[in-house]
Amino acid sequence: MTKHHGAPANPKKGKLRQDRKLHRGHFAFMRALAQGLDERASWDRYLRLEGEHTDLRTVRRTIAWIRDEFAAAAKREHKPGTARLILLDPDRFASAPTLPSLAEFAAAQGLEDFSEAEQIEAYEAAYPTGGRGGRSGARPSRRARVIDHQLQALRWLEGLVVQDPRPSDSVAAWLNPSLAARLERAGVPTLVDLVDRVNGIGARWWVRVPGVGELKAARILDWLHANEQVLGLRVGPHVARPRAQLTRTALAAVVPAASALRPYEKFLLPPELDGSAGRFRAPRQKCLLTAANDHQAIGAWLAAQRSGGAEGDLSSTQRSYRKEAERLLLWSILERKKALSSLAEEDVIAYRSFLADPPPMWRGPRHHQRWSPMWRPLEGPLKPAALRQSQIILKSLFAFLTSQGYLMGNPFAAVALPTNPQRPLRSNRTLSFAQWNHIDAQLQEHADTETGRRLRRAVRWLHATGLRLAEITNVKCEDLEPIDYRIADGEAATDWMLHVVGKGGGKRQVPVPAKLVDELGDELARHGFARQVDAVSNRGIYVMARFNAELEWPASWSASGLSQAIKAFLARVAEGLNEVDAQQLKKASTHWLRHSRGSDALQVREGQTPIPIQGSAETTLGHAQIGTPSKYLATKRDERLSAMQGA
Known part of the structure; x- marks a missing residue:
């Protein structure tokens, strides 16, 4: 069987392959090599899942493993001769010389003007074993006979050892060892787990598998599609399209x-x-x-x-x-x-x-x-x-x-409620001024892309308004209203109020810094909408809109997507901070920004006017009772205790 790039007989990483199974692609590839077909094209056709044909180390190791597995299978069947035959390299044997055609022979011998019968007579005299035309009676070379025997042996062996993949098989049985190891470390040990992971996440399922990128993921999908019928496992059509392009109907069908x-x-x-x-x-x-x-x-x-x-x-x-x-x-x-x-x-x-x-x-x-x-x-x-x-x-x-007369009684009424655990005041679930300054500085340096600007908009709006996650993802441009008023020295000013429908349908007005509304206007204009946020043509556009070019109309950022993005961002910006601050940011969530709004309102920075508790509770945060945000005052507790201790 043809060697490939000097393949070693025993690969060093053979142990990684001890549980692997031979599939039809292995046999098809080795038949192609035996017949002298293009090696790279054959690799891409039958063994693409193994890696790139340019990765010579992988190619050598794979071919060596296949040859050894073939020979081992033949030995198990008590066919030592077949085992040796499979390992033979036909290139060791000379090919039969290529004989000229009758026309070529006649031209070379100057017999063009002779009759065909005379040309044949001269040809057969020159090549007595060649037969007419030099081919019909030619005896195959030893190399050709070796190749023919090898192909027969491969057909026999394929029928003997080839198996079809099953859902419960480990990924290591069918995939490249290094690829299988990465999947196993990511919690995907079997083929059914793999298909569930792909279907469960969709187009970018591979993002959560370290070491598997888009190219390797595409190879895996090709293999799963090719083996869909024998596996009985189907990769859904939703996997072929980005999540943002899928309708509710398409997702419901998964x-x-x-x-x-x-x-x-x-x-x-x-x-x-x-x-x-x-x-x-x-x-x-x-x-x-x-x-x-x-x-x-x-x-x-x-x-x-x-x-x-x-x-x-x-x-x-x-x-x-x-x-x-x-x-x-x-x-x-x-x-x-x-x-x-x-x-x-x-x-x-x-x-x-x-x-x-x-x-x-x-x-x-x-x-x-x-x-x-x-x-x-x-x-x-x-x-x-x-x-x-x-x-x-x-x-x-x-x-x-x-x-409503559907049931005769309530089985939960007779069962005592679990003891209400004493919960801490959660004064630590806020961001300090220094931590917020660090976050805001990182937002300034964030990538100037639609996704980056949207994240910046979300973090700043949540911190400035104290809105709940469900509230911020539901507000629209028409919910913003410009308000003219006079500041303390009598000078005229304009700011914005956001009309919010909160828990239980309660309505409130929340002040929004004009700078944030201006940035939203810039984003609207960038994507072809009116620069004036409260323009009639902007009605229906969410403040947390995703301006995706593939969407006919910008959709709102989902609450779960926004939450995950902010949590990931806070974890990233925690790097480089001292241990205490870093741990705080890694634990932080969108609700911390809301808590921080309440804390900032009550503490205020030096030189700022504090916001009355009544205004903070009912107008901004949407709490029904003044006592609810009083937990934010706990952030002052340690300072008071320290002062008392010092005294």
Whole structure:
């Protein structure tokens, strides 16, 4: 079999390949080499997943491993001769000389004017074993015979050892060892895990796998597509397009509805457990709901929490309520094997224990969205405060169903709430003036791209306004209003007020620095919109808009996307700070910016006028009671204690 670049017989990294399996591509590539086909083209056609053909080290190691595996398989079948044959290099044997054609012979011998019969007679006299034309009776050379025997041996061996990949196979069995090792370190040990990861994240699934870039990811996808039928695993069409280009309909199609771990909207109730015959169902004639089963009853409860907004869009309260009802419904059906409307007091106690220690299959990172097959209802065990909140919400659910005549009673009413843990005042969940100055300086140096400017806009607006994450992602240009007023010395000034709809539909006005509104105007103009932010033509454009050229109209930055981007940015800018400040920034989140707004309002910098507590609570932060932001005063506590100690 043809050598390639002086391939060694025993690769040094053979141990990395001991679990690898031979596939049809290995045999096709080696047949191509044996027949003298172009090596690089054959590599790209059959073994592209292994790496670039220009990486000679990988090519040598791969060919050596294939040859050794072929020979070892032949020996296991007690075919030592075949094993030796496969390792033979046909180039060691001379090829049969190439004979001239009859016309070429005649021209060389000056026989052009002779008859064809005379030319043939002379040709056969010159090449007695060649036959007419020098080819029909030619005896194959030893090299040709070796190649032919090798091809026969490869066909025999392929039928003997080639396997099709299976979902449970390790990635190391089929992929390049170094590539497989990187996937395994990233938590992707099997082929089914690989397909789940690809489908679960989408086009840029490889970003979270260190050492795997876009090129290697493309090779992996090519291999998965080529083996889709034998694997029985399908990479969804959504993976071929960036997340920003996918519609809700396209994302909804990624995971089918089923009676399995699915979000509420995709969870199918088994007919025998749908609650239509639930143990505690009230008489139908007394029910005020049209719900025929437990899933629909939960939907009616969620709809009753609606406080406004577009149809189909859930408020933050509704999302929180859905999360708790969803978890209970899934647990009731999949773990307890009971309809939701059949749950009793003992089930409530068992569910609370479940939440305190859920099985691994129920857990997953928060950043996996509801459309993803990697979505899970829980991140991990719930802390006491979260357990208490969960029980309060579910108690409210069953109270609603009871009041509407759907159920006869509330199993949560008889179970005591978990002890309310004493929570700290969280005075440390704020940014100091020095930390904010550092962040703002880093924002100044951030990349001048649409993404970079959007991040800068988000951080500064959150810090300046104290808005909640759900609020900042929902405000639009028309929510901004210019206000003319006079400052203390009587001089006229113009600033902006932002009209915000907050928790429970409460409305408030929040002052916004004119500089931030000007920067937003610059961004609008940069993308072809009116420079004046409150222009009629800008109605419907979100303040946190993503000005993506591929979108017909700028969409709002999602709350989860904004949160992740800011958290990643704060972690990056933490580098180079002292240990205490660095740890603070690495733990910081968008809500810290809101806390910092309240703290700054009460502490103020030297030479600034403090904002009254009443104004900070009700106008800016949206708290209903003055006592809520008083926790920000705790940032002064240590200073007062230090002063007292010094005295």
